[in-house]
Structure formats: structure tokens, C-alpha cells
Amino acid sequence: MLAYSAQTTTYFEPWLNFRQPCVRQLAFTIASPNLIQHLPTELNIQHAFEIHPAELWQKYYQQYQERLIELDQNPAPLLQFLAQLKSTRLGLRFEMLIWFWLQDNPEQRYHPYEVIGHSLQQIEGAKTLGELDFLLLNHQTQRIEHWEVALKYYLAEGDYTLPHWYGLNRDDTFLKKLRHFTERQFQFEHVSSLDIQQKFAILKGQLFLPNVTAVTIPAWIQTARRLGKWGHTIPQQPMYRLTRHEWICPNTQATSAPAIWWCNDLYYDFSSQQPYMYRQPALIDFVYKCYNELHFKC
Template sequence: MFAVHQAPLLEEPWLEFKNLLVRQLAFCVASPNILSAIPSELVLKHVFQLHDNVTWQTHFQNYQARLRYLDQHPQELEIFLQQLKSTRLGLRFEMFIWFWLLDQNVHPYQLLGHSIQKIAGPKTLGELDFVLFNHETGKVEHWEVALKYYLAERDLSLAYWYGLNRSDTLVRKLNHFSQKQFQFADALDYPIEQRFAVLKGQLYLPIEHSPQHIPDWVNFQRRLGYWGSCIPPQSAHFYRLQRLEWICPQQHISSDTAQWWSNGLYRQKETNNFYMFRHAPLLAQKLEN
């Protein structure tokens, strides 16, 4: 269990930090996108890109010294996150990215705007997460950021990756990027020249199925989890993660060994392997072919 589909040497440098907030900040910057490429079957209305793995590795390398300082002196990060009143992990992820982008000494971006609303008369057309000027390319970029957890079903094809809310699917999110979020040609009087989706989090394979071909757009440099409705044979080695630990777990085990299993994310002790448990009666009926 858990070993078949992993890359032989996954780099997970966020685990070297002690403070939970700094570990999560490091994850948000250093982790690769959950997709290595935009699926070929996706019909793009407005073209966008994904940063490659090397880009995020470089960003982490440039940020390491700052992260080490914050690990010892996290007050600035703690105060910044106090602005966030919501418990939604996606908004927390966006705050971490915002905190990093504000530090112009560690990356080539100049932050031109954040959460920019596009309004036409009484109608709100949409909102842009980040608009940046890239000093290396000389181009204005529009970034949309999302933290997602998708569970694969059936043949693992694009149509069958579901969020914990089954209306939230991977294909729906990618279409939303293309059709809605990246529709704008300009923002803040700047012409948008490149569009990037920052799509991080984790993908989960079904544990109860035999190994299947995994789509080539799945990024194997990001750890894959498993999901299922059965309690794994090694259940004595699992503990349940707190919700905020879904971004990155605390350095030390945060709860007792799992005995009564409920819907949620579990981590195998002494590893960084993850299992998303879902009670079978609570799973929605699968869509008809």
C-alpha cells in the first residue's frame, strides 16, 4: 500500500521546518502543481499555463533563508494570517501565496494587484487573484491560485476526479479557469500577457481498485494519496489529521492512533503517506454512464 505510484525520491523540503505556519508557507511555495500538464482532452476557451516543477524548486531555493528566519521568528507571518477570518483552506493557501509575493527580495515578481474585481456597470464580471509584473520576462501575468483535493474513480480519466463535494470536479475547475477566470485581456490598465493557474494540493487514487494506468497529466513529483471506505490493514499506524494539517502536517503527531474512523484525512506514522477515508453510505451515487 502507498508505495507503487510514488516517485522514487520525492523532494518535500517543507518538512524540514518546525513551525506549522512556516511548514505550510514552505509547502505553498515549494510544492509542484498537482498536474504536470493541462489534459489534452480539455478544450480551452482562454489559454493558460502551469508553472513547471523547476520553477517552484527555484522559488523555494531563493526563499530558503527567509523561511529559516521565519521558522525561528514567525510573528510577522502570524500577524499577516490574522487578516483571514475564514477557515477555508483555499483562502488560507491564497494568503500564504500573497505573503510570499509581497516579499520582492526573493522572486522576480512585482505585485501589481490582488483580488481585483472586474465590474461593468452594476454587474461584477469576475475577480483576478493576482496580477504581477515578471522582471525576468518583462511581461504582465495573471495568476489564479487554488488548493484542491481530488479523488479518482472508475478509469481515472479526467471526468472522474471528484472533490469531497462531488459538484467540485477537476474538469469543472479546469473549465472554470479557461472559460471564466482567465477571460480578461487587461487589469488595472495593464495588458495581460501570460496566464498561470497555480493548482496545488493532493490527488488520491482508489485503494480498493487494482493498479490502473494513471493519466500522463498527473504530476508524479507531487505525492499521491489513496482513498477508500475500508480501514487499511495497517490501521494501527495511522492518525487523523486536523483540518489545517491538510496543507502540511505538524512536525509531531497531532492526535492519538486512529481507533474510531470518520470521514477525513489520515497520515501513516513515520511516513508522509496519506489516506482519505470516506464512509461508504455517505458517498453520493456515481454518475450514470
């Protein structure tokens, strides 16, 4: 366990430097670290997988920064690519942003990966066993890598250990997602004639702690990433309700007036750059279950 206090921490958040909303989201997708820095010891590992360190994502951002500046001046290539996505699910948009970055890489200029396949279904007879998000060749290591990507939002309750982190739908827990990675999504050792040599989970988004000044949190939580706050009370400072895409990264300016009428949703304080998840206790189980089923990919 380790002590955590947001007031004493400086964060690497270069996505806030861009103007175009889609470019801010792309910069966040690349530069932000995973929600965890290593696998929790409470997790029973069935099929092993790895987590990229925060320093590697910072390196990839720095190598891609020049291209992001170009896209911020002319976002047309990125907008055209994202236009292929008809769904409003944030998880799928996040996956598309990863895909854009992976394939926007002339002569391995920005990163060492070559996309071998995307959304590869594994079928045995009439049964679909699963699907791989990305199969990549890492030209630096000459290894075939399997990546699974997810954008998740979890709120801590209780003692902050792994079983006490809940998603927008309380049936979706952090523990359940990590189990799904190790039991189902990373079960494959081969794709066609190719051996999978490394497996990585790209697990980004936002974790939320109760609205208190300082807490003690598990060591597996990635503290290089700003942690949000959540609560049942309405903050005194002005906050703005975020649109769906702003859950990935808020726009440069508020897209709504300061919140007066509050509902279960994500809010943002532009002065402190602090996200706040407001929750109405009586509605948690029903409203957020419906909201999650409509808009988010598990």
C-alpha cells in the same frame, strides 16, 4: 498513460524539514508542484493559460529557503499576516500564503514578481464579471501576469481520466475546476490600462488514488508530487486524523491519538508520510457536500 508506483519514487518535500506549522504550510505552498504538469487534452481551451513546471517551484523554494529558516525561528511576521484572515477556508489560507511570499521580497531577492493588485474585481456597469486573484509584473520577463490560485483535493475513480476525479463535494470535479479556469477566470485580457500578457493557474493540493499498489494514470498528472490513497477500508498501520490546517501540511508530530473511530476525513501515517482519505460510501454525497461548503473555497 503512465505506470505509477509510490514505492519506487523519491519526492522533493522540503516542507517537512521545518518545525513551525505555519512555516511548513508556507514551504509547501512554494515548493510543491502543481497537481498537473500540463493541460489535459480532454479540456476544451476557451481562454488559454499555463502551468508552471515543478522545477521552477523548486528554484523559488531554494531562493527562499534562507528566509524560511528565519521564519521557522521567529514566525511572528507570518503569523501576523495570516491573522488578517478571519475565514477558516483552506483555499483562502493558501491564497494568503501565496500573497505573503509574493510581497515578502525586498529588491526582488527571492523571486522576480511585483504585486500590482490582489483580488481585483472586474465590473461592467452594475454587473460583476469576475475577480483576478493576482496581477503581477514579472521583472525578469517584463510581462504582466495574471495568476489564479487554488488548493484542491480530488479522488480518482473509474479509469482515472479527467471526468472521473471527484472533490470532497462530488459536484466539484477536476474537470469542472479546469473548465472554470479556461471559461471564466482567465477571460480577461486587460485590467484598467494594463494588458495581461501571460496567465497562470497555481493549482496545488493533493490527488488521491484508490488504495492499490500500482496503477496506470494519465500523463498530465504531476508525478513529482506524492499521490495520496483513498479507500473505504481502515488501514492496519496506525494513522492520525489531521486538523484542518494540516491538510496543507501535517505538523511535525501527531496532534491526536491514533485513530480508533473513523469518519470521512484525511488521515496520515507519520512513518511513511502517506496521506489517506477515508470514505464511508453511504455518506459521501451528503456529509462531504456539507463539509466542503463550510470549509473549502472552490
